[in-house]
Amino acid sequence: MKKSRIIVLFRNDFRLHDNPALYEASRTGEIIPVYIHESTNHTKSMGGAQKWWLHQCLLSFQTSLENMNGRLYLFNGNAEVLLPEIIETTEADAVYWNRCYDPKTYRRDLKIAALLIEENIQIKSFEGRLLRPPWEVVKEEKVPYRVFSAFYKAFLKEEVPKPFPALKESVFAETDLKGETISSLGLLPKMNWTKTMEETWMPGENHAIEQFKDFCETKLARYHEARDIPFPEGFSVMSPYLALGIMSVRSMYHYLKNNPHSSAYIRQLIWRDYAYQLLFHFPDLHGISLDERFTSFEWRIDEADFDAWKHGRTGFPIVDAGMRELWATGYLPNRVRMIAASFLVKDLLIPWQKGEEWFWDTLIDADIANNSMGWQWVAGTGIDPAPYFRIFNPVLQSEKFDKDGRYIKKWVPELKSLPAKYIHDPSKAPDHVLQEAGIELGTDYPFPIVDHKAARKRALEHYGQIKKG
Structure with a gap:
């Protein structure tokens, strides 16, 4: 029986651990990893500093896939235009992705899904960004919580799904895709102002995991009082890895939940979910005063x-x-x-x-x-x-x-x-x-x-x- 050929569309989820779209695709077919850099198609174009960080993290993730004899196919442009072309070239019959919640991308994904389903392409989306999807922890009337303390109290009554296992091997489909190089995406600044960032940050999933574990072992016990001191001795510095999905927030949560010193840090992870709940229900959050x-x-x-x-x-x-x-x-x-x-x-x-x-x-x-x-x-x-x-x-x-x-x-x-x-x-x-x-x-x-x-x-x-x- 011919195996399904599945495009896994990566967007801010550059990791092998707890990556639902990648894991499920690997279980059911031959995968085609694809990243489309959409510089003008999001609610807000990516900022200069994060473009630099994305460049570093793509290099690291590409290496991770190559270590499994795979490849990340890179494109620059509009996903609505490029994805049907990629499907035609690869003869893919399914597209899997982890959901993005910035308003324009979310609406665009729904549109793409509807069009591809009409073409008999299977679409599956997964929660790979948050602890729980932004429509789940809401009031009985299905309206969002407007006060964090109420959201936090309700959230603690819910179960956070267990993270997916880390992918250690997979079958990658052979394709005629060409794609671009990471350098040709144009993510690096034309003027070199990134020297200190290069000295400060280490990209990559393995480093993120090691850094998080070190934080839990050496800093978590005093996080509650030390996190306000403006030096990294007291905080985790995990936000850059969460921003591009190099680290899974669900993996962090389950690693922490039985630690007696973790409540203050877990509260910050839930605060992150709360921010996405507000963005999902109030899509003008990024530019218009809600009051x-x-x-x-x-x-x-x-x-x-x-x-x-x-x-x-x-x-x-x-x-x-x-x-x-x-x-x-x-x-x-x-x-x-x-x-x-x-x-x-x-x-x-x-x-x-x-x-x-x-x-x-x-x-x-x-x-x-x-x-x-x-x-x-x-x-x-x-x-x-x-x-x-x-x-x-x-x-x-x-x-x-x-x-x-x-x-x-x-x-x-x-x-x-x-x-x-x-x-x-x-x-x-x-x-x-x-x-x-x-x-x-x-x-x-x-x-x-x-x-x-x-x-x-x-x-x-x-x-x-x-x-x-």
């Missing part, structure tokens, strides 16, 4: 302030350290993300969408659901927002979470000679202290671009008008 009252909010458009924020020249060291780390490494610790985001939307009153766009372009762990919900949460414009009066004081946050200025000294080296007493707010340092440290404010390091106390008052006035309707 409709904010359509008339008086945001400021100040490109000079925005540029100072982007490039770490605000005069607030913890903010500047974070934004410089982001540019250099493509990553930001979660606490620093919140401080930097709050500063942009509350102190500067610049629209959250501009900050979201910058993070999208510069984060290697850019994730449409997490990024969008995080910004709306900080801005107070979402369904389950932070209270509008929660405005982070960047100096107090710095003193609390970077007490000795270690993080600041690494990323704002011009301040490294300042005593810890003044490193969180150099503008308060006496002249003789600045002179001894070799710092001239306004030349070596900027004066604060706003007065936080006045900016906080201004933000409360603006938000107060919205809250009063």
Whole structure:
């Protein structure tokens, strides 16, 4: 009996472990692994930093398949156009994929599935992105939860499916497909600004698994209190691997669930599912304030302030350290993300969408659901927002979470000679202290671009008008 020839369409699931589409296809037929890079067909085109990360991860995944005598066929273009052509060339009779939930891609997948089914092509989709699909943990009326605490409580009553076994061997179909090379996809920047990222990140599924296990053995027990300290000693740094599906979130969950120290970390994994639930039910989450009252909010458009924020020249060291780390490494610790985001939307009153766009372009762990919900949460414009009066004081946050200025000294080296007493707010340092440290404010390091106390008052006035309707 002739075996089925199955195209496995990869999209942010570049792994052999717990890959439902790949595993099921391997069990039932000869597989044809395909990746189509759609640079303009998604809700948001992939940002520059994540393109670099994708290039590295494709190289690693290609090697994994080659070790099983397989090959990942690469294409650049529109899946609606290319997939029927690939099916014709390969004489495939089925297409399997793990579902994507960014709104445009999800709708497009439904359209492709309907067209191919009409052509007698079997279509199977699987959950390979989340702990549970975004339509499962909902209220009895099938409407989404609007508050995380309620979603979290409901989620804990549900079972998370066990992960699929890691694929160790498979039968790959012989085809006349040509495809492209990874280099020809054009993922690498034309200007080389990725040196620090290359030194910081190690791609690949095996490395991701090893890193996660090391985190569980050496850091998980103190994760609850250490995750806010802006150094990687206290957190897992798994988000880049989750963003491109190099690591399975279900595998992480089941590895953790019987560990007595895991509740705080599992809560973060469930928070990720919550973000996707909101994105699925509110597909404008990535660009429009979900609280409709904010359509008339008086945001400021100040490109000079925005540029100072982007490039770490605000005069607030913890903010500047974070934004410089982001540019250099493509990553930001979660606490620093919140401080930097709050500063942009509350102190500067610049629209959250501009900050979201910058993070999208510069984060290697850019994730449409997490990024969008995080910004709306900080801005107070979402369904389950932070209270509008929660405005982070960047100096107090710095003193609390970077007490000795270690993080600041690494990323704002011009301040490294300042005593810890003044490193969180150099503008308060006496002249003789600045002179001894070799710092001239306004030349070596900027004066604060706003007065936080006045900016906080201004933000409360603006938000107060919205809250009063």
